[in-house]
Amino acid sequence: MEMTEGTELCFPQLLNTSCRKTQHPPSLAILIYIVLSFISLVTASLNLLVIISISHYKQLQTPTNLLLLSLAVSDFFVGLLMLFQTVLIDGCWFLGDIMCAVYYVSDYTLTSASVGTMVLISVDRYVAICDPLHYSTKINQERVQICVFVCWVFSVIFHCVRFKDNLKQLGRYNSCVGECVLVIDYVAGFVDLFLSFIGPVTVIVVLYMRVFVVAVSQARAMRSHIVTVTVQCSVKVTAKKSELKAARTLGVVVVVFLICVCPYFCVALTGQDTMLNASSSAFIICLFYFNSCLNPVIYAFFYPWFRKSIKLIVTLKILEADSSKTNML
Numbered sequence: 492m493e494m495t496e497g498t499e500l501c502f503p504q505l506l507n508t509s510c511r512k513t514q515h516p517p518s519l520a521i522l523i524y525i526v527l528s529f530i531s532l533v534t535a536s537l538n539l540l541v542i543i544s545i546s547h548y549k550q551l552q553t554p555t556n557l558l559l560l561s562l563a564v565s566d567f568f569v570g571l572l573m574l575f576q577t578v579l580i581d582g583c584w585f586l587g588d589i590m591c592a593v594y595y596v597s598d599y600t601l602t603s604a605s606v607g608t609m610v611l612i613s614v615d616r617y618v619a620i621c622d623p624l625h626y627s628t629k630i631n632q633e634r635v636q637i638c639v640f641v642c643w644v645f646s647v648i649f650h651c652v653r654f655k656d657n658l659k660q661l662g663r664y665n666s667c668v669g670e671c672v673l674v675i676d677y678v679a680g681f682v683d684l685f686l687s688f689i690g691p692v693t694v695i696v697v698l699y700m701r702v703f704v705v706a707v708s709q710a711r712a713m714r715s716h717i718v719t720v721t722v723q724c725s726v727k728v729t730a731k732k733s734e735l736k737a738a739r740t741l742g743v744v745v746v747v748f749l750i751c752v753c754p755y756f757c758v759a760l761t762g763q764d765t766m767l768n769a770s771s772s773a774f775i776i777c778l779f780y781f782n783s784c785l786n787p788v789i790y791a792f793f794y795p796w797f798r799k800s801i802k803l804i805v806t807l808k809i810l811e812a813d814s815s816k817t818n819m820l
Contacts, residue, residue: 500512523577535785538564541786544797545559549816550817554615554635555615555741558608558808561643564614566782574778591673593656596650599650606688609691611639616741617698618703739793752783756776796820
């Protein structure tokens with residue numbers, strides 16, 4: 492390796508095989524490290540609160556909240572994986588080839604599981620708003636658990652198969668020591684792009700457009716008093732209002748998700764990633780990961796039960812006997 496004056500190596504003892512460090516102003520490197528660490532900590536902490544809340548309090552264990560639990564689990568691990576980005580600030584990977592493979596496979600698996608969960612959330616809201624009379628028969632905890640399990644298992648298997656060549660011979664595509672590279676087959680990359688972006692986004696947009704149309708028509712019907720005012724109908728209207736509110740909240744989650752992930756996948760789809768400068772590329776990646784931090788913030792803003800749960804957890808009342816039976820709604 493030809494060296495220039497001032498060049499720093501990832502592994503100075505390996506003069507001829509070591510990768511070179513990316514040169515950053517010291518102040519910029521420290522700023523990036525602090526920002527990534529802070530976002531990682533906040534993301535993991537907030538999503539852990541969601542996981543504890545739904546897992547502990549029985550009243551919160553509804554089919555819709557089980558989907559939120561799955562989303563929180565993927566976002567929690569995304570928050571932890573962001574710590575690996577701090578390792579790559581100077582362009583050097585010090586954790587070895589095994590951890591490099593684990594990092595990439597986990598990253599893609601969590602992304603696929605998160606996208607799959609978004610599709611399930613859209614289906615859940617579609618049935619709740621467009622077919623409310625049959626919602627309880629079509630959507631129940633057992634079916635949701637099966638769907639979530641299949642979503643995660645499929646994500647793990649697909650990406651293990653996708654990276655099988657990289658996993659068989661770790662580090663085979665590294666050009667120097669200190670590099671972390673996994674090469675994706677063109678066909679596998681296209682299939683992943685379709686399964687992780689084009690297909691799911693199409694399903695999500697179509698379902699939520701239908702939900703939006705039905706929700707607007709129901710809201711107009713309520714305002715014009717078309718529904719007969721009886722005790723029985725009053726209960727039905729209340730149920731519909733709660734479902735509409737849930738659809739609105741989860742709609743915000745879906746819209747924020749699309750805003751955060753679309754730039755990343757659109758760049759990958761158009762193949763313009765090599766033409767982006769470092770700052771643009773960093774912004775797109777940070778926006779992609781930052782979505783995992785925004786979801787629990789949205790819950791805290793729209794869901795009173797989440798705010799109440801945070802208070803109970805922080806004050807350690809969650810440790811009291813029979814606290815799982817606390818009224819959260």
